[in-house]
Amino acid sequence: MAKDLSQTKWHGVPRQDVPWVPTVSRDACIGCELCFVTCGREVYEIELTQGKGRKAHVERPYNCMVGCSTCAMVCPTEAISFPLRDIVWKVEREHKIFKIVHAEAEEKRTRAGTIAARQQAEQHLGSTQTRLRVRIAGVFGEKQFLTKLQELVKDRPFDIENLQLHVPTLKGLMENTPAYMDFEVTSTIQEDVQPLLDALKVLVADNGLVWVEQR
Ligand code: SF4
Numbered sequence: 001m002a003k004d005l006s007q008t009k010w011h012g013v014p015r016q017d018v019p020w021v022p023t024v025s026r027d028a029c030i031g032c033e034l035c036f037v038t039c040g041r042e043v044y045e046i047e048l049t050q051g052k053g054r055k056a057h058v059e060r061p062y063n064c065m066v067g068c069s070t071c072a073m074v075c076p077t078e079a080i081s082f083p084l085r086d087i088v089w090k091v092e093r094e095h096k097i098f099k100i101v102h103a104e105a106e107e108k109r110t111r112a113g114t115i116a117a118r119q120q121a122e123q124h125l126g127s128t129q130t131r132l133r134v135r136i137a138g139v140f141g142e143k144q145f146l147t148k149l150q151e152l153v154k155d156r157p158f159d160i161e162n163l164q165l166h167v168p169t170l171k172g173l174m175e176n177t178p179a180y181m182d183f184e185v186t187s188t189i190q191e192d193v194q195p196l197l198d199a200l201k202v203l204v205a206d207n208g209l210v211w212v213e214q215r
């Protein structure tokens, strides 16, 4: 079932207020069906006429992408025509569409950035060789534990991911109640993780924390 795009908007302007639609000269049309096959927006249907063979018919004019004229370019008999471009420029000016266009451009960049970040993350995930979950507990307070953790992995082929601090209650935190910290030790290359774990355990003990488990 072909989609009807006549109720959509073109940069904020109702599509039906933008008169960019193709017209087919039935006399010039030889029914080659190239427009029907070329248009990706299902603007055309082909009719079987009595005695005159096939003829292209503009069935969904407002499905046409504003500014596109591909079908007219490929039509072998120049049977397809479009309004003058001035008509589109007039709509652009009258409806002041560029504020909306800038917002759409921003959205497009954000979307592209999000996709790139996701692909990067997936790539990273796919190439991860080591993934070890560690849980430690204790009073983290002013110990600069994260800075020391970062120092520990800085020159090693490992990273720390998905780090989470689980604080039982906010009041508890103020009163120095023990909290849990979870993180994953990861590496994208095959490397013995044991020396790092040993150093980590020393760091945990030196900071008065408790090594709960590793998985
Ligand atoms: S491309 Fe031109 S000649 Fe061919 S069917 Fe379409 S309008 Fe007719």
Ligand code: SF4
Pocket: 022, 038, 039, 040, 041, 042, 043, 044, 063, 064, 065, 068, 069, 070, 071, 072
């Ligand atoms: S101009 Fe483009 S979108 Fe419009 S009918 Fe032709 S091929 Fe389809």
